[in-house]
Structures are given as C-alpha cells and as structure tokens.
Amino acid sequence: MKFVDEATIDIAAGHGGAGCASFRREKFIPFGGPDGGDGGRGGSVYAVADRNLNTLIDYRYARRHEAKNGEPGRGSDCFGAAGEDITLRMPVGSIITDLETGRVLAELIEPDVPVLIAKGGDGGFGNLHFKSSTNRAPRQKTPGWPGEAFKVKLELRVLADVGLLGMPNAGKSTLIASVSNARPKIADYPFTTLHPNLGVVRVAPEKSFVVADIPGLIEGASEGAGLGHLFLRHLQRTRLLLHVVDLAPFDESVDPVAQAKAIVEELRKYDEALYQKPRWLVLNKLDMVPAEERAKRVKDFVKRYKWKGPVFEISALAREGLQPLIHAIWDHVAAQNNPPVAPPDPRFDSAPDDGGQAA
The missing domain is CATH 2.70.210.12 (GTP1/OBG domain)
Structure with a gap:
C-alpha cells in the first residue's frame, strides 16, 4: 500500500x-x-x-x-x-x-x-x-x-518512542530489521527507504518500545535536496533520537564527522524543539573496519566530533553490540514512562504529635 x-x-x-x-x-x-x-x-x-x-x-x-x-x-x-x-x-x-x-x-x-x-x-x-x-x-x-x-x-505523525536519524546508507533500515520484526527494503544504493517504517522491539515478554526509521537526510535538505524535510515530522513525537553514523563509507574521501555535523545542522534548521531532543550516537558498520583499528577510529571520530553524550558501537548487519543498545533504550523509555517520585516535604507532614488530638 x-x-x-x-x-x-x-x-x-x-x-x-x-x-x-x-x-x-x-x-x-x-x-x-x-x-x-x-x-x-x-x-x-x-x-x-x-x-x-x-x-x-x-x-x-x-x-x-x-x-x-x-x-x-x-x-x-x-x-x-x-x-x-x-x-x-x-x-x-x-x-x-x-x-x-x-x-x-x-x-x-x-x-x-x-x-x-x-x-x-x-x-x-x-x-x-x-x-x-x-x-x-x-x-x-x-x-x-x-x-x-x-x-x-x-x-x-507516527507514534514511536525512538527515531533513527542519519545519512542515506548509514544502516538505519538494517538496524531496525535486526532489532524488530520490521522488514524495510534494504539495498546497497542510497534512498532505498522512501517512507517511514515502524518496528516493535521486544526486550522482554512485557517490555517493548517502538522504533521509527525515516528516509535519510543529506546536506541541503532544508533547500529541498534529496527528500528534503518531508518526513522529519515523524520524529517530533519520539522521546529519543539515535544518530546512526556509517564509520566505513565506500568512498574513502567522505568524512563521517562532516556528514554527522551536516545532519545535525539540518535538524536544527527544521525544528529547534526536535534539535533539543535527547540524542545518542550510534557508530555503525564496525564489522567492515579491521578489528585492530576499531578503537582508534571510534576514538578519533568522537574527538573530532566533540561529542560528550552516549556512544554505542555496533554492527547492525552482524548483530554486534545491539543488546547493550536495546537495554539502554528501554531504561531511558521506562524512566520517562515512570518518572521518579519526589520525597515528601517534611514541612507538610500531617501526622500530629499528640496522637491526632486537637490542641
């Protein structure tokens, strides 16, 4: 349909x-x-x-x-x-x-x-x-x-707890297919995702959250490049954004840091409230990086990107590093569903000292 x-x-x-x-x-x-x-x-x-x-x-x-x-x-x-x-x-x-x-x-x-x-x-x-x-x-x-x-x-505007954000071919569709029953189109060329896809991630029999995958953004989307901002509205109801970054692009001249900064800038141009949402960094396709270079490449990216938030290293295709990411997302979503209750203020303690007798 x-x-x-x-x-x-x-x-x-x-x-x-x-x-x-x-x-x-x-x-x-x-x-x-x-x-x-x-x-x-x-x-x-x-x-x-x-x-x-x-x-x-x-x-x-x-x-x-x-x-x-x-x-x-x-x-x-x-x-x-x-x-x-x-x-x-x-x-x-x-x-x-x-x-x-x-x-x-x-x-x-x-x-x-x-x-x-x-x-x-x-x-x-x-x-x-x-x-x-x-x-x-x-x-x-x-x-x-x-x-x-x-x-x-x-x-x-789709209702989802988590939204996936990133460049085309960053592996967003592979990620949602690996953690849920969603079956989006996956191919080795850009813009394979042409409309939002929703997937339900089961953490436990009674614990689940919904992930939304939207078509990839590119630099200049605010001017209509690519699919533009056409589908960004579907992220406005999410509680958490996962910024998926391809650490092993086919074109070696492409800088993942520059791409990541361009995506965030397009997000800011579209909606300041969306830009201010909690955002986690998900470094994908580590299976395509030699094992001895992974730690160095991740450290170099985080340093040049000047990122101080949560970072997750995964391979969506090889299903590596997904469980820590899923459980961290569930903890974040559950905390927002059940915010901590503030302790009672002792100044408003209604228990009388005289056993309930009026003075």
Missing part, C-alpha cells in the same frame, strides 16, 4: 431541518391549535483513531465528506428525524487542522475515541413552540441552523 501522510479534504456537517407551521384540523374541533413540530438536527462529523490503519491514502481520493441534513418538522406534533452522523477513521497520530485559520481541530492519539470535528446544525422551531395564552394561533416558525463546514488538512 502506498504511504500517504498528508491529505486535504472538505468536511461538512448536516443542516438542521426547518420547523413546521401547522394547525390541528379535525371534525368538530374548530380551534385545534398549533401542532407544527421542530426540525431534526443535522448530522455531525466525528474522527476516530484506528490502530489498524497506517496511511491516509483513503483521503487522497475521497475529498468530500458530508453528514446528512435533518428532516423538517411536520404537522400533528411530528418532529423531524435527526441526520445521520459520519465517522472518519484515521491512523493513530493524525492531526486535523483547519486549512483557512490554521487552528488544530483534533489530534488523534487515543485509539477508538471519537472526536467531534464538525457539529451539525440544530433544528428549527415549529409553531408549537410559540403558543401562549395571548398568541393562540402562532404562525411563526424558524429555519434550521447550518452545520459547520471546514476545509481541513490531515497530517500523520
């Missing part, structure tokens, strides 16, 4: 039905009085996150979504039927934005929780509502209220 993470659609709630002006007319009842019913409310538009969907492709081709109008009121105290609501099912992590104002209408994080997007119009009043002791034959009625209508932009 083609991966689509953006779409623009029109949504419209139903209009309320008009009220009815009617009078009771029966034999031997000359003054039956008003009996016009109210109009039915228009149908509303809801959105719900569906964990079984992972793309917005359904909305790339179906651009118009309308709820039903409410039926008008009728005589004999008959109220109009309400219009039928419609529910739009979208992937978890979708953001719905009013295209005209830029206001975020909904952010679908919790699965199977309906969110109101466009409210249907209320039905109009029939003349039954205007009856009083001084107005016994009212002819007033009101039309139904219009339903809300928007032109909205749908944007998908």
Whole structure:
C-alpha cells in the first residue's frame, strides 16, 4: 500500500431541518391549535483513531465528506428525524487542522475515541413552540441552523518512542530489521527507504518500545535536496533520537564527522524543539573496519566530533553490540514512562504529635 501522510479534504456537517407551521384540523374541533413540530438536527462529523490503519491514502481520493441534513418538522406534533452522523477513521497520530485559520481541530492519539470535528446544525422551531395564552394561533416558525463546514488538512505523525536519524546508507533500515520484526527494503544504493517504517522491539515478554526509521537526510535538505524535510515530522513525537553514523563509507574521501555535523545542522534548521531532543550516537558498520583499528577510529571520530553524550558501537548487519543498545533504550523509555517520585516535604507532614488530638 502506498504511504500517504498528508491529505486535504472538505468536511461538512448536516443542516438542521426547518420547523413546521401547522394547525390541528379535525371534525368538530374548530380551534385545534398549533401542532407544527421542530426540525431534526443535522448530522455531525466525528474522527476516530484506528490502530489498524497506517496511511491516509483513503483521503487522497475521497475529498468530500458530508453528514446528512435533518428532516423538517411536520404537522400533528411530528418532529423531524435527526441526520445521520459520519465517522472518519484515521491512523493513530493524525492531526486535523483547519486549512483557512490554521487552528488544530483534533489530534488523534487515543485509539477508538471519537472526536467531534464538525457539529451539525440544530433544528428549527415549529409553531408549537410559540403558543401562549395571548398568541393562540402562532404562525411563526424558524429555519434550521447550518452545520459547520471546514476545509481541513490531515497530517500523520507516527507514534514511536525512538527515531533513527542519519545519512542515506548509514544502516538505519538494517538496524531496525535486526532489532524488530520490521522488514524495510534494504539495498546497497542510497534512498532505498522512501517512507517511514515502524518496528516493535521486544526486550522482554512485557517490555517493548517502538522504533521509527525515516528516509535519510543529506546536506541541503532544508533547500529541498534529496527528500528534503518531508518526513522529519515523524520524529517530533519520539522521546529519543539515535544518530546512526556509517564509520566505513565506500568512498574513502567522505568524512563521517562532516556528514554527522551536516545532519545535525539540518535538524536544527527544521525544528529547534526536535534539535533539543535527547540524542545518542550510534557508530555503525564496525564489522567492515579491521578489528585492530576499531578503537582508534571510534576514538578519533568522537574527538573530532566533540561529542560528550552516549556512544554505542555496533554492527547492525552482524548483530554486534545491539543488546547493550536495546537495554539502554528501554531504561531511558521506562524512566520517562515512570518518572521518579519526589520525597515528601517534611514541612507538610500531617501526622500530629499528640496522637491526632486537637490542641
């Protein structure tokens, strides 16, 4: 299935039905009085996150979504039927934005929780509502209220705990394939990854986290080089970024340090908040470096890159060094899920010294 993470659609709630002006007319009842019913409310538009969907492709081709109008009121105290609501099912992590104002209408994080997007119009009043002791034959009625209508932009940002960041052919797809059940396309040429891939990493039977692999960045992405910043939005909800670096590039003239600095600069240009996220350095393809040169090459890279954060030395293809990385990631994710609880302040200790007796 083609991966689509953006779409623009029109949504419209139903209009309320008009009220009815009617009078009771029966034999031997000359003054039956008003009996016009109210109009039915228009149908509303809801959105719900569906964990079984992972793309917005359904909305790339179906651009118009309308709820039903409410039926008008009728005589004999008959109220109009309400219009039928419609529910739009979208992937978890979708953001719905009013295209005209830029206001975020909904952010679908919790699965199977309906969110109101466009409210249907209320039905109009029939003349039954205007009856009083001084107005016994009212002819007033009101039309139904219009339903809300928007032109909205749908944007998908995948939900993942960890995001992989790096140049094309740095080994990100091989890494996610080695630690999870994800099976992305892997080849020996750049830009084999054309859309984000998600993989669930199982640390233990009840311990797991989600990794997101996005297409590689290159220098000049902010100007549209390569795939540009098209998929960086999928890293904005992650808690940790793994900067994967190829320590054994095919072209010996390529400097991994310069590439790593270029990636970080592109990240900063795109979003300062994303740039400030926790980021770990993962030095990959060490199996292609002679064993006696590995320590020296790693030390030289860290020194020239001036990196002071966590560093992991791995070979995704040979599955070397992956277990320490996986367990460190789990510890980081678990710590954010369960932040440490501050000790109680002794100044607010409510236990009285006199056994609970009031002074």
